[in-house]
Amino acid sequence: MRARRRDEEHRTATPLELFFDLCFVVAIAQAGRQLAHALAEGHPGHGLAGYLMLFFAIWWAWMNFSWFSSAYDTDDPLYRVVTLVQMAGVLILAAGVPRAFESDFTLVWCGFVVMRLAMVTQWLRAAYGSRGAERRTALYYALGVTVCQVGWLGLLLLPKGAVPLVFVLVGALELAVPGLAERGWQTSWHARHIAERYGLFTIIVLGETIAAATLAVQSALDAHDAPGSLLPIAGGGLLLVFAAYWIYFAVPIHRHLRTNRQAFLWGYGHYLVFGSAAAIGAGIEVAVRESVGRADLSAYGAAACVTVPGSLFLCTVWLIHSRHHKRGTAQQLVLPVSALLVLACTFAGRAAVPAAGLVAAGTVAVGVRLTSRQGTAPAE
Numbered sequence: 001m002r003a004r005r006r007d008e009e010h011r012t013a014t015p016l017e018l019f020f021d022l023c024f025v026v027a028i029a030q031a032g033r034q035l036a037h038a039l040a041e042g043h044p045g046h047g048l049a050g051y052l053m054l055f056f057a058i059w060w061a062w063m064n065f066s067w068f069s070s071a072y073d074t075d076d077p078l079y080r081v082v083t084l085v086q087m088a089g090v091l092i093l094a095a096g097v098p099r100a101f102e103s104d105f106t107l108v109w110c111g112f113v114v115m116r117l118a119m120v121t122q123w124l125r126a127a128y129g130s131r132g133a134e135r136r137t138a139l140y141y142a143l144g145v146t147v148c149q150v151g152w153l154g155l156l157l158l159p160k161g162a163v164p165l166v167f168v169l170v171g172a173l174e175l176a177v178p179g180l181a182e183r184g185w186q187t188s189w190h191a192r193h194i195a196e197r198y199g200l201f202t203i204i205v206l207g208e209t210i211a212a213a214t215l216a217v218q219s220a221l222d223a224h225d226a227p228g229s230l231l232p233i234a235g236g237g238l239l240l241v242f243a244a245y246w247i248y249f250a251v252p253i254h255r256h257l258r259t260n261r262q263a264f265l266w267g268y269g270h271y272l273v274f275g276s277a278a279a280i281g282a283g284i285e286v287a288v289r290e291s292v293g294r295a296d297l298s299a300y301g302a303a304a305c306v307t308v309p310g311s312l313f314l315c316t317v318w319l320i321h322s323r324h325h326k327r328g329t330a331q332q333l334v335l336p337v338s339a340l341l342v343l344a345c346t347f348a349g350r351a352a353v354p355a356a357g358l359v360a361a362g363t364v365a366v367g368v369r370l371t372s373r374q375g376t377a378p379a380e
Contacts, residue, residue: 001074001129003188011193013200014075016083020065021204023087027058027094028208028278034101036212036282039305040289042296050101051282053167055275057108060174061090063267064119064145066197067178070189072126082118089114103163105155116149133185144177178264186260194263195254198270202248205274206241209281213237216285220292229291232354237284239357240310244277246364247335248317250371251325269320272312279309287353303352307345310356314339314363331370338363 004011031054038047065086073079089111096107120142127138151173154166217234221227257263283305289295290302318335326332338359345355 001072001079001125003071003126003130003134004073004190006188006190008190011190013193013196014069014073016075016080017066017069017073017197018200020083020087020090021062021201023090023094024058024062024201025204025208027090027097028055028205029212030094030097031055031058032208032212032278032282032285034098035279036216036285036289038101039282039286040295040297046101049164051279052275053163054097054100054108055278056167056171056271057093057112059271059274061086061093061112061115062201064115066201067187067189067194067267068119068122068126070193070197071187072122078125079122082121085118086115089116089118103160105163109152109156112149112152116145120145137181137185137187140181141177144173144181148174148177175268179260182260189263191257191263192254194257194267195252198267199249201274202277203245205277206245209241209277209284210238212281213241213284213288216288220288220294223292223294229350230288232351233284233287233291236354236357237280237287237306240280240306240353240360243357243360243364244280244310244313244317247314247360247367248273248321250367251322253321253324256324266320269316272316273320276309276313276316280306280313283307283309284353287350291350299349300346300352303346303349306353307342307356310360311339311343314342314360327374328370331367331374334363334367334370 031051034054035047035051038044038050065083091111092114093108093111096105096109096111099106100108123138123142123145127135127142130138148170151170152166154170155163158166213234217230220230253266257266283302286295286297286305287302290297290299295302314335318339322335323332326334341359342356345352345359348355
């Protein structure tokens with residue numbers, strides 16, 4: 001296994017990477033469904049805590065594979081077989097998501113063990129095919145991944161009250177591993193390839209959001225036959241999600257990813273981008289359930305389940321992604337102001353989702369207008 005070049009031309013995501021990403025649809029759907037159930041039943045604290053922890057596990061498993069494959073993807077038979085093992089681990093993790101929301105992390109931990117065994121194998125293979133500082137970096141990665149996985153045993157062995165502490169401590173260690181491992185040698189991840197991988201995963205998350213909202217509307221129609229109250233929510237939700245897609249892909253980000261520091265901050269920030277995008281779908285499901293009287297919370301509470309993640313998505317995309325290509329005060333203010341307006345839509349109650357959708361659509365229109373006026377280069 002030899003490292004790929006950072007300046008490699010025509011580097012794109014492979015069919016195997018796309019297949020790997022699709023396995024995460026199951027896990028994301030499970031996490032979103034559990035969040036929606038908890039919010040609709042009036043348990044926001046329990047639902048949000050479980051969602052944040054489980055989505056971290058899903059996101060970090062995807063991150064481990066994606067950055068490694070950007071640097072070392074050989075796509076040979078052994079690489080494909082080890083990736084198959086990682087995919088099996090993802091599906092085990094997905095199967096354990098409902099139990100993890102009830103503080104039973106056994107299946108999730110087992111899924112991570114399977115993925116981590118495969119990941120360590122990949123790093124050891126990279127170490128075997130390299131020399132000097134590059135080999136040490138690969139070995140540090142293998143050691144760091146192993147130590148973190150042992151640390152997650154605390155979820156199984158310690159009392160339930162210790163779960164938040166274990167999550168914070170081991171999660172921080174997980175985030176520190178790449179920076180520590182690459183102090184002496186930077187892996188040869190490919191900026192354009194990484195940007196494409198994140199973009200494709202964003203589409204997958206937004207697609208799962210639409211699927212969750214569609215199933216919620218279908219279920220409510222079958223049970224209550226109330227299209228008058230559901231169609232505005234469906235239309236507003238679609239506008240919000242499509243605007244999220246448009247805003248995210250409005251700028252080419254790969255030119256910003258020049259150093260490890262820039263790339264890691266951008267990559268880590270996507271925990272909030274992906275998590276909020278998926279939570280929008282859960283929020284739309286809650287809004288649908290509230291509109292037909294199947295949710296144990298007020299219309300304003302149901303509205304917040306959509307507007308809060310929608311606002312967080314806009315704000316985070318601006319902070320880590322879009323602002324690096326915005327020119328002038330007017331362009332820089334569009335997304336922050338839009339995030340505040342989407343949040344203000346909460347006070348519209350049952351009209352909040354269509355109102356948020358209109359605000360998001362207006363954001364796109366304003367952004368396009370300002371770009372055309374200032375002559376900003378179009379996205380590649």
